[in-house]
Amino acid sequence: MPWQRELVKPLCPMKKTNLPFPFPINASGKPLHKEKVLEPGLRARVLVVLAMSAVPAFAYLDRTEPPLILAHRAGAFVVPENTIEGWAESRIRYQPDVWELDVHLTEDDSLVVIHDEEIDRTTNGTGLVREMAFVQIRSLDAGFWFTPDSGGTYPWRGKGLRIPTLGQVFDSFPRDFFNIEIKDSLTYAAARLVGIIREKRMQNQVVVVSEYTEVLECFREFDPSVATAATPDEIRKFVIWGKLGLGFLARTPMDAVQVPEYSGSIHVVTPGFVKRCHRKGIQVHVWTVNDAESIKRLLEMGADGVITDRPDVADRVAKTMGFREFPRNTP
Structure with missing residues (x-):
């Protein structure tokens, strides 16, 4: 709701608060009433639990073994992007290690999985996600414009594909790993995301x-x-300090960097860059890499993962390089 969205901005971040979180929220990411705020003793115990949960490092990074194939929008070139059916098909065919997806807030504060701020490119509707209620978005055909042959056919039209909420995605793939990009500029989106992650x-x-x-x-x-x-x-800042030989000055609160190999004329992902990241315990994920030659080069360089629209290509490269096994009946 609008009042909830406005509440977050002045309270986040709250450096001076004595609460375990910037403000108390429930599983839906909504503010709790004052009487539900934790007592000081319980707050201390919660803080201890949180501190323990972060050691060693983060379970996501501990439980995923590089090099990772991060399927961009499920593998947008080979399956209908950001749909339950697309993830299911990509999972069977290519076994990506991580699903890369994007989330937007709807008008009624549902957190839905879609890349664009508009629904036009992937559905049979038009309009901005933030100006539509979830019930409207849910009625659209999310497979309408997917074509595997440059417009020759549209095999997923009328098959019942829908834009899902993030909660629905978690329910459908509870054991999988996810790379989630918050597309909204509202800090309230961060609160909603925390609530859903905790709830699930x-x-x-x-x-x-x-x-x-x-x-x-x-x-x-x-x-x-x-x-x-x-x-x-x-x-x-990390790249600039590194190129000046002052990488030790860079503040590194992140656990991974997700970058293109080149940004304009700047060669970002170099062997030196990868080594600097690894010295600080930071994983390197490179986007968006769709050709076999580039994927092979980056993995040889030591990149921890590639974000790709072509999990089929990445899967073949990883198998050829010995990072994955071929099925027994495959030469």
Whole structure:
């Protein structure tokens, strides 16, 4: 609701608060009433539990073994992106290690999985996600525009594909790992995401990222036990300090960096960059890499993962390089 969204901004981050989180929220990410705030003794015990939950490192990074194939929007070139059916098919065919997905707030504060701020590109509807209620979004055909042959056919039209909520995705794939990008610039989106992650007990299976520094900083304040990737501002500073030979000065609150190999004329992902990240215990995930030659080069360089629209290509490369096994009946 609008009042809840407005509440978050002035309270996040709350450096001076004595609460275990920037403000008390329930499993839905909504503020609790004053009388439900934890007593001081219980707050202390909660803080101890949180501190213990973050050691050693983060379970997401401990439980995933590089190099990782992160299927971008489920593998947007080969399956209908960001749909339950797309993830299911990609999972059977290519076995990606991590699902990369994006979340947006609807008008009625549902957190839905869709890349664009508009629904036009992937559905048979038009409009902004933030201006539509979930019931409207849920009625649209999320497989309408998917075509595997450049417009020759649209095999998923009318098959019942829908834009899901993040909670529905977690319910459908409770054992999988997720790379979640918060697309909203509202810090309230971070609160909603924390609530859903806690409700579904997915803290050890997600890494969270956002291009909005304030949003990601708020997420870290809300739940420091969940792994996060760097913001663009953190990446810029890390790269610049590193190229000046002063990498030790860079602040590194992140657990992973997710970067393109090149940014304009700047060669970001180099052997030196990968080594600097690894010295600080930071994983390197490179986006968006869709050709076999680039995937092979980056994995040889030591990248911990590739974010790709082509999990089929990445799977073949990883098998050829010995990172994955071929099925017994496959030469």
